[in-house]
Amino acid sequence: MPDVELALVGGPTVVIGYAGLTLLTDPTFDPPGVYGNLTKLTGPAFGPEHIGHVHAVLLSHDEHEDNLDHAGRALLEGAGHVLTTPGASSRLPGAVGLKPWHSITLYGAHAPVCVTAVPAQHGPTEMRDLLAEVTGFVVRAAGWPTLYFSGDNSEVDVAAAVAHHFPDVDIVLQCAGAARVARLDNALLTADAARTLAIADLWPAATVVPVHVDDWAHFSEPRVAFRRAVEGDPARERIVLLERGAAVRVPRAWSAPAHA
Template sequence: MDELTVHTIGGPTAVLTYAGSRLMLDPTFDGPGEYRNGPVTSIKLAGPAAGPREIGQVDAVLLSHDHHIDNLDVAGRDYVLGAPRVFTTTAGADRLGAAATGLRPFEHSDVGAVRVTAVPALHGSPEVGLRNGPVVGFVLESDDQPTVYVSGDNASLDVVAIVAERFPDIEIAILNVGAAKLAARGDVFLTLTADLAARAAALLGVRAVVPVHQDGWGHFTQGAEDVVRAFAEAGSAEVLHDLRPGASVTL
């Protein structure tokens, strides 16, 4: 069947069912709490809509990066360490053990019938992105299936344009939004704003967008309602699938 099912868990975390495989995005399973890492303090406001036991095993984890708590928290790391396969940055793979495969942009590997290709992502402005460390997004392809773009923590439309040029057949985009901002990184958005997400959808020419990374953390400065508004104002409300944690959609 020519379809993708997305089940949102909260924050950046979602489970995808695609071409016979189950894939998890950025596992975050901790309850609310505060995390400190040098000058950066991150506050988690809400726990997940489902935990690891309810979700069960997946075929692979697609991890934008492992070194920020809002993409891989403590319980999420435990889940990753027990996963059969993990795809992430090359730096992250060195920290996550034998099951982890590090992919540079445009390198690929296969999970069952799914080709997983890493694509660029920029976690803030060019200057802040260097300080934030390497991140990746992913493109998923399989015969007779829609091509899917998973942005990871990317804040750059220029990066989206590169992905769109390299993969002109993308039909579905899962975009990390939330307009994340941290005082320690200055007045810079670290992920897509709602308005940039709507522009990214137009650049990609997709038929469906599922936003994630828009709830559950204190440094997300925009939420689901902002995304709904931005897509409506851009005249593209019909492509947006407004999923709140625990909801799912088949596209």
């Protein structure tokens, strides 16, 4: 089975080399600064000009600056496909809105690639009316590892529904960092380390790649704290924390190239 190439731009933004396609999650390329009610601490490891043509953007949601910023919006215009939520598709010209469990097939150099939208929940159930519509994605192609990008999902039971439908996931790109904002009572808006470990247990043989743990002030469990929190857990051996800017080939969990 071929390896998948991942390169972390920063935040939730990852370049994915998959079956001859270049995929990009939640594009954020703006410099540090204050954006709305959020503060960005660190700029991207590299800009869009270093990526080349993006065949498809996997956009979990468009309503928060830490998942789609000004430079990210500009990138959408040149992307082959922009896959996102139904609501976002009404705001972003040319974007394709996928309801949960609906799929689209992309055609790369090596094999047809099926991208399926899957449920995600950006915070506690009681706050649903205050939070953005969010989606995750599962990416599959014959002969290639199955990849799950969680989007800003904070709930283990939502990830469990994905695992029920797709028990064969080999690589989990999990938005972590334990995002909290004061105006929402500091509720957990993305997974913390404990929930990331619980999600890892849903796919006991998968490599787990936490993303969206750095770069923003509202993340209460950044990289150093995350490492400390997962130390000693059996799933620790399957967790790969990407270094910003470096491309890593990620195979199946039992031969993972690096550790958190």
